[in-house]
Amino acid sequence: MKLQSLRHTSTAAFLLLAVLAITASSCGDRKDTETKQTETITTAAVTEEIDPLPDNLPERDFGGYEFQSYVRSCCPSHKDGLWQEDSDGDVIDIAVFERNKKVENRFNCIIAEPKLAEGEDITVLQNSLLAADYITDIAVHHFRFLGDLALQQLLADMNTMEYLDFSQPWWNKDLIENYSIFDKVFVGYGTIDSDNITNVSVLYYNKHLANEKLDINFYDTVKNGEWTIDKMDEIIHEFGTDLNGDGKIEYEKDELAFTANAGYMFQYQVAMDQKTTKLNDAGEPELCINTEKMTSIVDKMYHMICDYPYSIVDNDTGSQAFIDGRSLFLTENLGIALKQLREMKDDYGIIPLPKYDKEQDRYYSHASAHANCMSVPIINSDFERVGIILEALAAEGYKIIRPAVYDVALKQKGARDEASAEMIDLICAGRTGDFADLYDEWGLVYTLDHMIGRQKNNNFASYYAKNEKTSINRLKKAVKAFASFEE
Numbered sequence: 001m002k003l004q005s006l007r008h009t010s011t012a013a014f015l016l017l018a019v020l021a022i023t024a025s026s027c028g029d030r031k032d033t034e035t036k037q038t039e040t041i042t043t044a045a046v047t048e049e050i051d052p053l054p055d056n057l058p059e060r061d062f063g064g065y066e067f068q069s070y071v072r073s074c075c076p077s078h079k080d081g082l083w084q085e086d087s088d089g090d091v092i093d094i095a096v097f098e099r100n101k102k103v104e105n106r107f108n109c110i111i112a113e114p115k116l117a118e119g120e121d122i123t124v125l126q127n128s129l130l131a132a133d134y135i136t137d138i139a140v141h142h143f144r145f146l147g148d149l150a151l152q153q154l155l156a157d158m159n160t161m162e163y164l165d166f167s168q169p170w171w172n173k174d175l176i177e178n179y180s181i182f183d184k185v186f187v188g189y190g191t192i193d194s195d196n197i198t199n200v201s202v203l204y205y206n207k208h209l210a211n212e213k214l215d216i217n218f219y220d221t222v223k224n225g226e227w228t229i230d231k232m233d234e235i236i237h238e239f240g241t242d243l244n245g246d247g248k249i250e251y252e253k254d255e256l257a258f259t260a261n262a263g264y265m266f267q268y269q270v271a272m273d274q275k276t277t278k279l280n281d282a283g284e285p286e287l288c289i290n291t292e293k294m295t296s297i298v299d300k301m302y303h304m305i306c307d308y309p310y311s312i313v314d315n316d317t318g319s320q321a322f323i324d325g326r327s328l329f330l331t332e333n334l335g336i337a338l339k340q341l342r343e344m345k346d347d348y349g350i351i352p353l354p355k356y357d358k359e360q361d362r363y364y365s366h367a368s369a370h371a372n373c374m375s376v377p378i379i380n381s382d383f384e385r386v387g388i389i390l391e392a393l394a395a396e397g398y399k400i401i402r403p404a405v406y407d408v409a410l411k412q413k414g415a416r417d418e419a420s421a422e423m424i425d426l427i428c429a430g431r432t433g434d435f436a437d438l439y440d441e442w443g444l445v446y447t448l449d450h451m452i453g454r455q456k457n458n459n460f461a462s463y464y465a466k467n468e469k470t471s472i473n474r475l476k477k478a479v480k481a482f483a484s485f486e487e
Contacts, residue, residue: 055395070136073116081194095404143373147438150186159185161387170398191397198335207347240310249309258311260331262453271353276436302458337414367431439478
């Protein structure tokens with residue numbers, strides 16, 4: 001089913017399907033001992049197709065073809081979550097290896113070791129495409145840089161590829177719609193790797209500190225639809241201690257209410273359902289961020305973070321204060337539960353970022369923050385082959401990698417209680433994104449990163465006035481580029 005058909009189908013129905021699929025594949029016997037449980041689920045995660053959904057792909061023999069990918073190297077998980085050399089390692093690594101082997105055996109192909117970009121830089125791929133040099137079948141990279149390639153007409157329209165079925169649960173249909181225009185899909189997002197499961201922003205809270213100093217059940221508050229920015233602000237302003245009594249509030253020494261890197265602030269706009277762009281009657285994206293609601297969001301975030309000394313947010317803030325048990329809240333990605341937080345002595349909980357108010361219909365999260373999106377370069381010798389293998393990788397990733405990450409590593413190890421696991425379901429079901437993520441060049445879509453995280457400024461009217469013209473021109477550039485593509 002192509003994107004054009006998806007636009008005539010209820011988004012809510014698709015999200016419900018995704019949630020039901022996740023729930024169905026997440027059930028297991030949690031009454032065994034921890035050791036037996038982990039061993040049993042680990043084996044199941046890498047040997048069974050928990051979700052029986054067929055991928056509807058034809059049988060093909062690709063004669064040992066080496067399927068190439070081009071991946072950024074700024075974080076080891078970008079490569080490791082897509083490809084493994086052997087079946088050694090933890091449960092996620094084993095799942096990645098088994099997924100690739102299954103696709104290889106089915107289609108007589110080789111999933112080759114990814115070619116690595118220099119950090120985030122995509123110049124090598126860009127130059128090769130401009131020179132009509134075929135170096136990769138797919139580009140697995142940050143959405144922002146794939147957007148640059150799309151503007152240069154260096155990416156193929158995946159909506160024309162016969163065997164890519166974006167109605168399937170292994171693709172994020174909402175995000176693909178939001179990142180597309182004129183029914184053209186240049187950037188996709190699906191379960192081709194572990195990053196696309198773990199790189200979603202969540203709010204961690206320290207259970208010991210919360211139980212000791214607060215009178216609130218966070219899980220019930222979330223379930224009742226009452227976890228709002230005002231509620232979070234109220235709690236934060238009740239919390240914090242100058243532990244050494246020196247009159248200075250310092251990240252390394254004191255008990256803090258809230259910590260986060262500045263780069264996570266824009267996701268609060270997403271969580272509060274304030275879009276940066278929307279489609280007009282002509283099907284073209286236009287700015288819609290200059291609202292009273294956005295002004296209110298900036299003011300609320302400023303009061304919660306910039307106006308309170310026990311909230312520390314800047315470019316260098318990490319997770320150490322939270323790990324040390326000195327921060328009530330931490331905004332980070334879900335993936336740190338697999339590694340950094342494993343050393344944390346205090347128990348922690350996982351909840352979504354807050355809604356704007358109780359009337360908001362659901363909890364939202366940004367789908368692709370630092371995760372790998374995926375594109376197919378326009379220079380390609382066989383689009384049918386690429387479509388078949390890519391669909392198979394996403395489908396088997398959903399059936400093999402996702403259970404290993406989601407059910408075993410996150411729910412059994414990362415989340416330290418059943419309620420946190422339920423929160424992960426809720427957070428992942430609310431993933432979304434904005435057209436401006438790709439095509440506004442770090443502009444208005446990142447308003448909260450700049451204003452709250454870095455500038456400590458709450459004059460949204462002035463900020464918008466300075467940036468409006470530039471963002472409008474960027475969007476017009478994207479519309480013009482996509483309109484000029486041949487049908």
